[in-house]
Amino acid sequence: MKDFILSPIISDGMIIQRETPFPVWTSKKVNVTFSGKLYESKKTGDKWLVILDPVKAGGPFVLELSSDTESFRVNDIYAGDVWLCGGQSNMEMMMQRLADDFSEEWDTFASADLGSLVVRQFKVPQEFDFSSEHDNISGGGWLSATSDTLHEFSGTAWFFAKNINKKYGIPIGLINTAWGGTPIESWMSSDALKDYPDKIQKGRYYANPKIRDEVAGKTQSAINEWETHLKNEDAGLKNQWQSLKTNTSFWKDIELPCNFSSAGLNDFRGVIWLSKDFDISADFSHDDAKLWLGTIVDADTVFVNGIEIGNTAYRYPPRKYIPKGTLKKGKNRVMIRVTCNNGDGGVTSGKPFRVFTDSETIELSGTWKYKVAAAVPIRPEDFFFQRQPMGNFNSMIAPVLKFPLKGAIWYQGESNDSYPHDYEALFQLMINDWRKKYNENMAFYYQTGQFSVNQKENEVNKNERCLPFFFVQLPIWKEASENNENSSWAIIRDAQRKALSLPKTGMACALELGEWNDLHPVNKKDIGYRLYLASEQVLENAGNTSPGPIINKIKKEDKKIYLSFDNCGDGLCVLNDPPKVNLIANPCLRTLEFDESEENENNDISAFVSVITEQDISPVRLPAEIASPDTISVDLSNVKNPKKILYAWADNPIDRQLFNSEGLPVIPFKIDL
Numbered sequence: 001m002k003d004f005i006l007s008p009i010i011s012d013g014m015i016i017q018r019e020t021p022f023p024v025w026t027s028k029k030v031n032v033t034f035s036g037k038l039y040e041s042k043k044t045g046d047k048w049l050v051i052l053d054p055v056k057a058g059g060p061f062v063l064e065l066s067s068d069t070e071s072f073r074v075n076d077i078y079a080g081d082v083w084l085c086g087g088q089s090n091m092e093m094m095m096q097r098l099a100d101d102f103s104e105e106w107d108t109f110a111s112a113d114l115g116s117l118v119v120r121q122f123k124v125p126q127e128f129d130f131s132s133e134h135d136n137i138s139g140g141g142w143l144s145a146t147s148d149t150l151h152e153f154s155g156t157a158w159f160f161a162k163n164i165n166k167k168y169g170i171p172i173g174l175i176n177t178a179w180g181g182t183p184i185e186s187w188m189s190s191d192a193l194k195d196y197p198d199k200i201q202k203g204r205y206y207a208n209p210k211i212r213d214e215v216a217g218k219t220q221s222a223i224n225e226w227e228t229h230l231k232n233e234d235a236g237l238k239n240q241w242q243s244l245k246t247n248t249s250f251w252k253d254i255e256l257p258c259n260f261s262s263a264g265l266n267d268f269r270g271v272i273w274l275s276k277d278f279d280i281s282a283d284f285s286h287d288d289a290k291l292w293l294g295t296i297v298d299a300d301t302v303f304v305n306g307i308e309i310g311n312t313a314y315r316y317p318p319r320k321y322i323p324k325g326t327l328k329k330g331k332n333r334v335m336i337r338v339t340c341n342n343g344d345g346g347v348t349s350g351k352p353f354r355v356f357t358d359s360e361t362i363e364l365s366g367t368w369k370y371k372v373a374a375a376v377p378i379r380p381e382d383f384f385f386q387r388q389p390m391g392n393f394n395s396m397i398a399p400v401l402k403f404p405l406k407g408a409i410w411y412q413g414e415s416n417d418s419y420p421h422d423y424e425a426l427f428q429l430m431i432n433d434w435r436k437k438y439n440e441n442m443a444f445y446y447q448t449g450q451f452s453v454n455q456k457e458n459e460v461n462k463n464e465r466c467l468p469f470f471f472v473q474l475p476i477w478k479e480a481s482e483n484n485e486n487s488s489w490a491i492i493r494d495a496q497r498k499a500l501s502l503p504k505t506g507m508a509c510a511l512e513l514g515e516w517n518d519l520h521p522v523n524k525k526d527i528g529y530r531l532y533l534a535s536e537q538v539l540e541n542a543g544n545t546s547p548g549p550i551i552n553k554i555k556k557e558d559k560k561i562y563l564s565f566d567n568c569g570d571g572l573c574v575l576n577d578p579p580k581v582n583l584i585a586n587p588c589l590r591t592l593e594f595d596e597s598e599e600n601e602n603n604d605i606s607a608f609v610s611v612i613t614e615q616d617i618s619p620v621r622l623p624a625e626i627a628s629p630d631t632i633s634v635d636l637s638n639v640k641n642p643k644k645i646l647y648a649w650a651d652n653p654i655d656r657q658l659f660n661s662e663g664l665p666v667i668p669f670k671i672d673l
Contacts, residue, residue: 013142015173017404051449080171087412089180096151118171128391130207159528192433203389233374251369259346294351407468424495475514506534548664559637569661571629
């Protein structure tokens with residue numbers, strides 16, 4: 001790219017927003033040719049600007065720029081819909097992590113009409129700045145989705161984009177700004193945080209590079225010292241326990257998978273070595289064998305027959321290793337060196353824990369041998385500048401809001417669970433601030449573009465409509481539990497629901513799409529589809545029931561409370577009470593399965609609803625039933641002074657079986673009576 005083009009977004013393969021003026025900022029005066037029209041840049045401040053006329057969806061186009069001394073072409077440009085894709089790790093999570101579950105996505109490129117399958121991603125560099133909002137991002141480039149590149153795409157964004165492309169056949173651009181582990185305030189400007197001066201002060205504190213260097217240096221030094229001490233203390237490394245010569249028969253027994261506290265290792269920090277011997281046939285030793293060990297807290301190195309086959313440095317990624325060339329007929333040994341940082345180490349239950357080929361599987365769960373190799377103090381905490389207020393907005397969002405967009409999709413909230421009551425205000429402040437800044441930028445382009453007066457006025461008025469914003473409501477997480485009014489994830493879910501009060505917003509309820517034992521659920525296909533449903537409902541007035549049933553009316557009669565819902569479709573139903581219509585109306589909703597043999601003639605949902613009374617703060621289960629297609633009734637006759645009714649109000653509510661006829665779950669609720 002020539003230096004006079006200021007933004008890396010203007011590069012080969014880019015997608016521009018259709019039917020919207022498009023800005024080209026340069027550092028010098030240039031002439032621009034695009035779609036058969038010649039433009040001359042105008043001085044704007046210390047830069048130069050050309051506003052390209054709107055074009056309809058299609059392409060490829062070529063953008064030609066020339067100055068007195070040089071010229072440059074930007075090739076393979078398409079016009080379509082461009083989406084900002086923001087949030088934390090569940091938006092960032094790439095298709096590579098989903099390949100084992102959704103391998104058919106790679107087949108798309110062999111069977112699809114590639115003329116209409118144009119989906120491209122621009123990955124914004126992960127950077128922060130606490131001083132000021134940036135005009136441009138520092139780098140990056142457009143990546144076209146192919147069988148060779150799909151693994152790099154955000155899974156949530158890909159499935160969202162694919163549904164739109166499939167229906168309308170228009171190119172889709174995805175500007176990926178996500179960053180794992182980040183709280184919402186890191187994506188907010190100082191303007192949005194004006195009511196939170198402590199957060200602004202915290203962010204600005206790290207604007208000083210000397211302070212950042214000092215913090216980073218001290219943090220890394222402490223971690224390096226801890227890791228060196230751990231390595232020096234590790235008897236397993238000193239004595240090479242990974243060797244097949246190691247006699248493990250005298251090691252203690254442990255049943256895996258489990259949290260290590262179940263073996264009496266309460267609050268353990270240090271290194272544990274785990275060993276298991278198993279036998280395989282001659283056929284099993286072929287190179288297609290895989291070793292899956294779920295997830296391990298916190299870090300691991302894995303050996304097969306004394307040979308290291310892989311390692312993972314932190315707790316969340318699935319351990320999927322290839323023991324190529326290490327397996328043999330007869331006895332084999334897998335050895336895992338596990339580092340526990342802060343006392344909650346273990347091997348996660350409920351995950352695949354096996355060695356297998358396409359034709360044979362050996363389960364590894366059961367009795368293992370273990371030995372403690374080192375016990376050390378708690379590991380010093382990492383420090384992440386990207387988690388501090390304002391930094392990511394300034395570097396990664398502000399520059400993107402200077403380009404025309406169709407809308408934004410958002411998947412975030414997990415990292416705010418330690419202070420969930422702030423999320424309602426913060427989330428709406430962020431959305432409104434993004435919209436304000438985006439509208440100011442777009443109004444400027446319309447006003448300075450080469451339009452007739454009437455067209456200009458019309459387009460400026462049209463642009464005053466706010467930037468569409470669609471988001472994922474948090475799914476389940478952790479062990480299933482009873483309703484709990486103080487559940488942080490339930491509070492954040494409700495804060496997300498309340499953001500639907502803002503215009504041009506939509507929500508994808510992901511409640512049952514999560515995994516109790518994984519912060520990063522695999523089923524991004526249905527999440528992407530539900531984001532698509534939300535966008536269709538808001539932008540195209542589609543008749544779907546997104547985001548799912550939401551309470552719209554409460555009525556008390558005698559000793560019963562009647563709760564009525566919007567978005568019920570052909571009616572409410574219980575998970576084990578299949579309705580008369582096909583619940584899986586769209587094949588993307590693969591996770592919803594109904595056992596037709598389990599009829600529930602009375603529509604009894606007595607286990608679903610709980611009530612908090614004046615006398616007892618613990619929820620009490622009450623009889624309830626589906627009274628009509630859009631209403632449930634709760635019998636209050638056995639309680640005195642009921643104060644609140646809760647449904648699916650826990651990090652992972654044990655009861656969440658109410659759905660509508662389109663397979664969308666009832667949105668969790670807490671009602672103050």
